[in-house]
Amino acid sequence: DAKLNFDDNALFRHLRIRDLRDYEEEDPMEIEAGQYDLSYIALDGNIGCMVNGAGLAMATMDIIQLYGSSPANFLDVGGSATIERVTEAFKIILSDKKVKGILVNIFGGIMKCDVIAAGIIGAAKQIGIEVPLVVRLEGTNVELGKKMLVESGLNIVSADGMADAAEKIVKAVNG
Numbered sequence: 001d002a003k004l005n006f007d008d009n010a011l012f013r014h015l016r017i018r019d020l021r022d023y024e025e026e027d028p029m030e031i032e033a034g035q036y037d038l039s040y041i042a043l044d045g046n047i048g049c050m051v052n053g054a055g056l057a058m059a060t061m062d063i064i065q066l067y068g069s070s071p072a073n074f075l076d077v078g079g080s081a082t083i084e085r086v087t088e089a090f091k092i093i094l095s096d097k098k099v100k101g102i103l104v105n106i107f108g109g110i111m112k113c114d115v116i117a118a119g120i121i122g123a124a125k126q127i128g129i130e131v132p133l134v135v136r137l138e139g140t141n142v143e144l145g146k147k148m149l150v151e152s153g154l155n156i157v158s159a160d161g162m163a164d165a166a167e168k169i170v171k172a173v174n175g
Contacts, residue, residue: 008034027042029042029092029095029096030042032088032092033075033088033089033092036084036085036088036089037078037085038075038076038077038078038085038088038089038092039054039074039075039076039078040073040074040075040076040092041073041074041075042072042073042096043061043070043071043072043073043074044070044072044098045064045069045070045071045072045098046069046070046072046098046099046100046101046173047064047069047070047071047072047099047100047101047102047103047169047170047173048071048072048073048075048093048094048096048099048101048102048103048131049061049064049071049072049073049074049075049093049102049103049104049105050075050077050086050089050090050093050102050103050104050105050106051075051076051077051104051105051106052076052077052078052079052106052107052111053076053078053079053107054076056105056107057074057075057076057105058074059162060103060105060162060166061074063162063163063165063166064103064166064169064170066166067163067166067167067170068170068174069169069170069173069174072093072096072098072099073092073093073096073099075089075092075093077089077106079110079111080111082119083118083119083122083123085119086116086119086120086122086123087119087122087123087126087127089123090102090123090124090127090129091127094127094129094131099131100131100132100173101131101132101133101134101169101172101173102129102131102132102133102134102169103134103135103136103165103166103169104120104133104134104135104136105136105162105165106135106136106137106138106139107138107139108137108138108139108140108141108142108145109139109140111139111140112139112140112141112145113137113138113139113140113141113142113144113145113146114141114144114145114148115141116137116145117135117137117144117145117146117148117149118148120135120149120156121148121149121152121154121156124152124154124156125154129154132155132157132169132172132173133154133155133156133157134156134157134158134159134165134168134169134172135149135156135157135158135159135165136158136159136160136161136162136164136165137149137158138161146158157172
């Protein structure tokens with residue numbers, strides 16, 4: 001018995017291997033996430049995570065654990081978080097009935113925080129998020145992004161750092 005994993009980023013070079021892929025063996029949400037270039041892995045916790053960058057995602061999951069809760073997923077939106085991608089990311093996170101709150105942790109280096117904030121606001125309005133939502137933005141145009149979140153009229157809690165974000169979402173979910 002053997003199991004092999006292939007890097008999805010290399011499959012375009014190996015069409016015969018790509019054609020052998022058995023989607024029946026994969027998590028349907030991971031497949032859906034892949035259609036929007038989102039990296040998603042379901043976990044057992046109750047706090048949904050939307051992050052840009054695998055390293056930041058790992059640190060986010062660790063700090064949620066440190067503050068006394070557990071992440072419900074690993075979801076990396078990558079470096080170009082459009083409204084469509086953010087909306088689909090929220091839909092995927094919220095499809096997990098264990099999710100009792102969402103932490104968005106974005107570092108806007110190349111991606112500007114105001115653009116990310118617009119994506120979060122647009123997605124939240126379209127979907128109608130009914131669980132606590134904490135957003136931590138850092139990077140280019142961070143003040144404008146935070147201002148947009150506050151002025152959106154939506155129930156979005158802004159955080160000033162990773163520890164603040166983790167503390168706020170864990171408190172909102174666990175009481």
